[in-house]
Amino acid sequence: xxxxxxxxxxxxxxxxxxxxxxxxxxxxxxxxxxxxxxxxxxxxxxxxxxxxxxxxxxxxxxxxxxxxxxxxxxxxxxxxxxxxxxxxxxxxxxxxxxxxxxxxxxxxxxxxxxxxxxxxxxxxxxxxxxxxxxxxxxxxxxxxxxxxxxxxxxxxxxxxxxxxxxxxxxxxxxxxxxxxxxxxxxxxxxxxxxxxxxxxxxxxxxxxxxxxxxxxxxxxxxxxxxxxxxxxxxxxxxxxxxxxxx
Amino acid sequence: xxxxxxxxxxxxxxxxxxxxxxxxxxxxxxxxxxxxxxxxxxxxxxxxxxxxxxxxxxxxxxxxxxxxxxxxxxxxxxxxxxxxxxxxxxxxxxxxxxxxxxxxxxxxxxxxxxxxxxxxxxxxxxxxxxxxxxxxxxxxxxxxxxxxxxxxxxxxxxxxxxxxxxxxxxxxxxxxxxxxxxxxxxxxxxxxxxxxxxxxxxxxxxxxxxxxxxxxxxxxxxxxxxxxxxxxxxxxxxxxxxxxxxxxxxxxxxxxxxxxxxxxxxxxxxxxxxxxxxxxxxxxxxxxxxxxxxxxxxxxxxxxxxxxxxxxxxxxxxxxxxxxxxxxxxxxxxxxxxxxxxxxxxxxxxxxxxxxxxxxxxxxxxxxxxxxxxxxxxxxxxxxxxxxxxxxxxxxxxxxxxxxxxxxxxxxxxxxxxxxxxxxxxxxxxxxxxxxxxxxxxxxxxxxxxxxxxxxxxxxxxxxxxxxxxxxxxxxx
Numbered sequence: 001x002x003x004x005x006x007x008x009x010x011x012x013x014x015x016x017x018x019x020x021x022x023x024x025x026x027x028x029x030x031x032x033x034x035x036x037x038x039x040x041x042x043x044x045x046x047x048x049x050x051x052x053x054x055x056x057x058x059x060x061x062x063x064x065x066x067x068x069x070x071x072x073x074x075x076x077x078x079x080x081x082x083x084x085x086x087x088x089x090x091x092x093x094x095x096x097x098x099x100x101x102x103x104x105x106x107x108x109x110x111x112x113x114x115x116x117x118x119x120x121x122x123x124x125x126x127x128x129x130x131x132x133x134x135x136x137x138x139x140x141x142x143x144x145x146x147x148x149x150x151x152x153x154x155x156x157x158x159x160x161x162x163x164x165x166x167x168x169x170x171x172x173x174x175x176x177x178x179x180x181x182x183x184x185x186x187x188x189x190x191x192x193x194x195x196x197x198x199x200x201x202x203x204x205x206x207x208x209x210x211x212x213x214x215x216x217x218x219x220x221x222x223x224x225x226x227x228x229x230x231x232x233x234x235x236x237x238x239x240x241x242x243x244x245x246x
Numbered sequence: 247x248x249x250x251x252x253x254x255x256x257x258x259x260x261x262x263x264x265x266x267x268x269x270x271x272x273x274x275x276x277x278x279x280x281x282x283x284x285x286x287x288x289x290x291x292x293x294x295x296x297x298x299x300x301x302x303x304x305x306x307x308x309x310x311x312x313x314x315x316x317x318x319x320x321x322x323x324x325x326x327x328x329x330x331x332x333x334x335x336x337x338x339x340x341x342x343x344x345x346x347x348x349x350x351x352x353x354x355x356x357x358x359x360x361x362x363x364x365x366x367x368x369x370x371x372x373x374x375x376x377x378x379x380x381x382x383x384x385x386x387x388x389x390x391x392x393x394x395x396x397x398x399x400x401x402x403x404x405x406x407x408x409x410x411x412x413x414x415x416x417x418x419x420x421x422x423x424x425x426x427x428x429x430x431x432x433x434x435x436x437x438x439x440x441x442x443x444x445x446x447x448x449x450x451x452x453x454x455x456x457x458x459x460x461x462x463x464x465x466x467x468x469x470x471x472x473x474x475x476x477x478x479x480x481x482x483x484x485x486x487x488x489x490x491x492x493x494x495x496x497x498x499x500x501x502x503x504x505x506x507x508x509x510x511x512x513x514x515x516x517x518x519x520x521x522x523x524x525x526x527x528x529x530x531x532x533x534x535x536x537x538x539x540x541x542x543x544x545x546x547x548x549x550x551x552x553x554x555x556x557x558x559x560x561x562x563x564x565x566x567x568x569x570x571x572x573x574x575x576x577x578x579x580x581x582x583x584x585x586x587x588x589x590x591x592x593x594x595x596x597x598x599x600x601x602x603x604x605x606x607x608x609x610x611x612x613x614x615x616x617x618x619x620x621x622x623x624x625x626x627x628x629x630x631x632x633x634x635x636x637x638x639x640x641x642x643x644x645x646x647x648x649x650x651x652x653x654x655x656x657x658x659x660x661x662x663x664x665x666x667x668x669x670x671x672x673x674x675x676x677x678x679x680x681x682x683x684x685x686x687x688x689x690x691x692x693x694x695x696x697x698x699x700x701x702x703x704x705x706x707x708x709x710x711x712x713x714x715x716x717x718x719x720x721x722x723x
Contacts, residue, residue: 039345
């Protein structure tokens with residue numbers, strides 16, 4: 001596999017990039033922060049069995065004008081990537097978003113509009129060369145409009161719908177689409193919160209995600225328990241959702 | 247319900263590539279729910295005696311250690327080495343800062359962030375023919391912790407402590423500056439840091455040299471030994487021949503079989519001996535619940551020890567074993583420390599100098615048996631010459647380590663054992679310690695003044711401190 005990972009310097013993206021590199025896949029990192037990218041690229045190279053060079057390029061999801069150049073850099077380094085993985089996104093609490101309309105604009109732009117734009121550019125390249133894998137992190141927050149994750153969740157719902165449509169439309173053209181919906185995972189972002197039961201570890205998430213990529217699975221809940229939780233949530237009637245604070 | 251909501255709200259992916267643009271949103275992410283999630287957050291060492299405190303996790307150690315009083319890796323030190331002096335001291339947890347920054351297969355030199363664990367290093371590099379130059383008895387440790395404790399292993403008599411294989415450290419000092427030190431650059435800082443329990447500065451990056459290994463298997467020869475004198479003689483015989491030696495002793499047995507046990511000697515197997523596929527990753531089982539205090543009592547401990555002793559049916563055995571089974575037998579059961587129950591436990595590890603003679607070791611074993619209580623197996627190993635780390639634990643002699651449940655008499659037991667060790671010219675290992683008195687530590691540590699002078703130079707205000715440094719070095723709480 002020749003994989004581009006957007007957000008592969010930290011958290012679950014870091015874990016996925018490592019897992020791919022350790023089994024001998026080629027990786028290329030897109031993200032922000034020169035030093036951070038260089039350190040993560042060195043980490044991946046050290047873990048790769050043949051010590052294959054891992055490239056990186058700046059790609060800020062808030063700056064769509066960088067997207068085409070970043071994809072060119074990835075294509076040049078990998079001689080045509082065949083997997084495109086996006087774990088990067090913005091997060092803010094509902095309270096913070098309601099208090100700051102500019103933050104709201106930025107978050108929905110990054111998580112939905114700009115992510116779709118980046119994925120479209122990558123998707124076209126993949127389809128043009130006969131297919132490949134498109135893997136994007138949505139969230140369990142996108143499965144149902146919910147009070148604590150109203151705006152963030154809607155941005156993730158948008159991405160999930162986009163991915164489902166891409167699967168329907170381009171599956172025959174060789175595009176394998178995976179929409180990952182993580183529940184609580186112990187990363188730097190959730191540090192400081194007491195993990196609920198069944199909280200996931202990034203390494204376990206990475207293992208599951210890579211297996212799902214290999215098998216061409218379209219939707220993946222991680223940790224697996226969230227598939228059951230969200231099954232129940234999806235079927236709760238509206239009058240219940242209005243009352244509960246979940 | 248409120249907590250649950252907060253968690254559900256955070257059940258979302260990492261804001262991976264956006265540390266800076268996300269900054270505005272971040273305070274709201276952490277503050278309110280974190281406070282309500284646990285009313286009195288506590289931190290614990292491996293011995294599970296809690297102290298109020300909270301660790302701050304992150305992937306960027308340079309950022310994370312700013313203003314921190316202490317760094318903490320995987321929390322495997324038994325006592326209070328990794329616990330804060332005060333509940334509001336900032337404790338930086340390194341385990342998410344775990345990138346390998348460089349590995350040179352021509353020389354074995356590796357540079358990595360301090361939170362990289364030995365689990366990861368072993369998983370990736372044993373199959374490629376490399377191993378840490380020194381490993382402790384658990385792989386659940388970070389590089390930073392290995393330096394701060396200047397850990398030793400089964401090969402101490404031959405290869406010394408981990409610090410001898412460290413080429414360079416990147417550190418954040420108490421004045422917030424970030425420096426690089428090593429055996430030639432700022433050597434006084436370096437040698438105070440090696441074994442310095444993290445009190446000279448926060449270790450951010452570690453550069454050290456991995457060793458090539460001849461196969462992914464260990465050749466182990468083990469021997470059932472009838473008593474302590476035979477045991478120490480056996481260790482001394484094995485040391486010049488074998489790169490790795492150690493053994494387990496039944497310290498509940500007394501009389502003629504005082505200190506009976508199993509002596510082990512190992513080396514990496516040659517490719518000819520190891521013509522079998524590499525070891526498979528062991529299935530990890532976890533002790534699922536905390537056992538009650540009474541589960542481990544003199545009767546069960548004696549039973550366990552007797553079974554363990556006679557499990558070694560043949561007087562002498564030899565063969566291939568996986569590195570995990572050889573180096574980390576206890577890691578097979580995750581969270582085995584719950585076996586001691588809610589009372590918690592400590593480990594007493596001391597080294598008795600060679601010049602005190604085998605009689606001193608026998609006397610010490612008698613003392614242990616007298617205080618024994620419910621101590622299952624204890625570990626004996628011989629140590630080579632003292633290292634250059636100012637507070638590095640080992641010195642030429644016999645190291646003895648025994649787990650002890652915390653009881654109302656634990657302070658008395660540790661005091662008596664310490665008095666004996668002081669009389670022999672030996673000392674204790676701070677990484678295992680929770681109960682040693684400041685005056686006892688001073689009496690057993692002629693290098694203490696040099697260490698305190700280094701702290702005075704690099705951290706005159708004692709901004710870096712731990713619960714242990716308050717107890718043993720008299721830092722203000």
